[in-house]
Amino acid sequence: MKYLDEYKDGAISKGISKKIKEISKKKIKIMEVCGTHTVAIFKNGIKDLIPENIELLSGPGCPVCVTHMGDIDKIIWLADREDVIIATYGDMIRVPGSKSSLQQKRANGADIRTVYSVAESLKIARENPNKEVVFFGIGFETTSPNAAVAVKMAYEETTVKNFSILSVHKLLPPALGALLNDPELNVDGFLCPGHASAIIGTEVYKGACEKYRRSFVVAGFEGLDILHSIYMIVKQLEDDNPSVEIQYSRVVKPQGNIRAKEVLNEVFEPTDSKWRGIGLLPQSGLAVRDKYAEFDALRKFDFPEMESEEPKGCICPDILRGIKRPTECKLFRNVCNPDNPVGACMVSFEGTCSAYFKYT
Amino acid sequence: MCLGIPGKIIGVSKNVATVQFGAVQRDVFLDIVDVPVDVNDYVLVHAGFAISKIDEEEARKTYELLEEFLSYEVS
Numbered sequence A: 001m002k003y004l005d006e007y008k009d010g011a012i013s014k015g016i017s018k019k020i021k022e023i024s025k026k027k028i029k030i031m032e033v034c035g036t037h038t039v040a041i042f043k044n045g046i047k048d049l050i051p052e053n054i055e056l057l058s059g060p061g062c063p064v065c066v067t068h069m070g071d072i073d074k075i076i077w078l079a080d081r082e083d084v085i086i087a088t089y090g091d092m093i094r095v096p097g098s099k100s101s102l103q104q105k106r107a108n109g110a111d112i113r114t115v116y117s118v119a120e121s122l123k124i125a126r127e128n129p130n131k132e133v134v135f136f137g138i139g140f141e142t143t144s145p146n147a148a149v150a151v152k153m154a155y156e157e158t159t160v161k162n163f164s165i166l167s168v169h170k171l172l173p174p175a176l177g178a179l180l181n182d183p184e185l186n187v188d189g190f191l192c193p194g195h196a197s198a199i200i201g202t203e204v205y206k207g208a209c210e211k212y213r214r215s216f217v218v219a220g221f222e223g224l225d226i227l228h229s230i231y232m233i234v235k236q237l238e239d240d241n242p243s244v245e246i247q248y249s250r251v252v253k254p255q256g257n258i259r260a261k262e263v264l265n266e267v268f269e270p271t272d273s274k275w276r277g278i279g280l281l282p283q284s285g286l287a288v289r290d291k292y293a294e295f296d297a298l299r300k301f302d303f304p305e306m307e308s309e310e311p312k313g314c315i316c317p318d319i320l321r322g323i324k325r326p327t328e329c330k331l332f333r334n335v336c337n338p339d340n341p342v343g344a345c346m347v348s349f350e351g352t353c354s355a356y357f358k359y360t
Numbered sequence B: 001m002c003l004g005i006p007g008k009i010i011g012v013s014k015n016v017a018t019v020q021f022g023a024v025q026r027d028v029f030l031d032i033v034d035v036p037v038d039v040n041d042y043v044l045v046h047a048g049f050a051i052s053k054i055d056e057e058e059a060r061k062t063y064e065l066l067e068e069f070l071s072y073e074v075s
Helices: A010-023 A035-043 A069-079 A090-094 A102-107 A118-127 A144-157 A172-180 A194-200 A203-212 A223-238 A258-267 A290-295 A316-320 A352-359 B056-067 B070-074
Strands: A028-032 A054-058 A084-088 A111-114 A132-137 A163-167 A189-192 A215-218 A244-246 A268-275 A279-288 B005-013 B016-021 B024-029 B042-046 B049-053
Touching: A010 A223, A010 B056, A010 B070, A028 A035, A028 A223, A035 A054, A035 A194, A035 A223, A035 A352, A069 A084, A069 A102, A069 A132, A069 A163, A084 A090, A084 A118, A090 A102, A090 A111, A102 A111, A111 A118, A118 A132, A118 A144, A118 A163, A132 A144, A144 A163, A144 A258, A144 A290, A144 B049, A163 A279, A163 A290, A172 A194, A172 A203, A172 A279, A189 A194, A189 A223, A194 A258, A194 B042, A194 B049, A203 A215, A203 A244, A215 A223, A223 B056, A258 A268, A279 A290, A316 A352, B005 B024, B016 B042, B024 B042, B024 B049
Parallel strands: A028 A054, A028 A189, A084 A111, A084 A132, A132 A163, A189 A215, A215 A244
Antiparallel strands: A268 A279, B005 B016, B005 B042, B016 B024, B042 B049
């Protein structure tokens, strides 16, 4: 198909860069909410293509990074059981819990499998009928519909009784609300996550835009997409007309993905959820509905009360809120680095600390 | 984490499509894509599931908008 690889044209990017510099007068802050955008911004050298009066901040959009320590401790506790196989997306393996990590547990003999898709964990369950297979369900609205489909598949198959999901999925809109209400953070415009928006649509941004008068542009992931989206935000703000626009229209529709939203709503219901960095947000997580209770790890296993602590000196919580930069952390680079991550923002390759380590 | 990879459908069997990504082929679930898709369509794939059909017309329009910036580069 044409128009898949063309979004990398250097001459066009210079043109957009020039135009942004020409129209941009105000000092503004733009937050990219999504970790995939954070990496794309560094990879494409976007910060060198925009004037100094535009500041780019990273937000809480890396699911690995916002997963609460208490939830990581839960999955690590499960890994100790001999009858359990843990299935998880790759990055999560390395995230340190209060006392250990899945990686350390695996080195000590626990059966922990990295999967590319939740469907693989269902397959592992079919192949290991004598084990309990627990999928660690992390991620935003981009990822959670897949988990919902897998739970439905297991339910409809009726023979898979040994599959469950520890759902720590997060919802994007409550996090956005928390950022907008945070007096310490003053963001003028948001680069909205392209793929989460492909599911949730743009209605949610409209309410926030009217209430808070900020700019919201749903951005694609190529260098040109991001520059173009920054241009759109700058133009809106310079014209004093903050609004909601979709730059990534080849993938995102205003109504979102209705089928995905339906399956999500059928299997999960909103629940209060703790976020690293942000704390407890009402109705910001997803719990398995009663109909599918047999696939809910929280109900299947008797988790003990656990006390979880954040690592000393780690400022991940402030980095996730866009208040501090990784370079302001005493642990950054020497103590905390991708080989020996202390905090979650260094573990995930989409974490802000990891991106700063690699590209600055 | 929210990485999405565009690929071309080269075969469909019930709710699973075979999708070509460059030199690699993979099975992809079609359970949540909300418009009908078929062979030769492009879909955006996230963690083994197609989450969106790529709209060729919109892709062209966006690219045309981008091309307008070329004039700033030469001017």
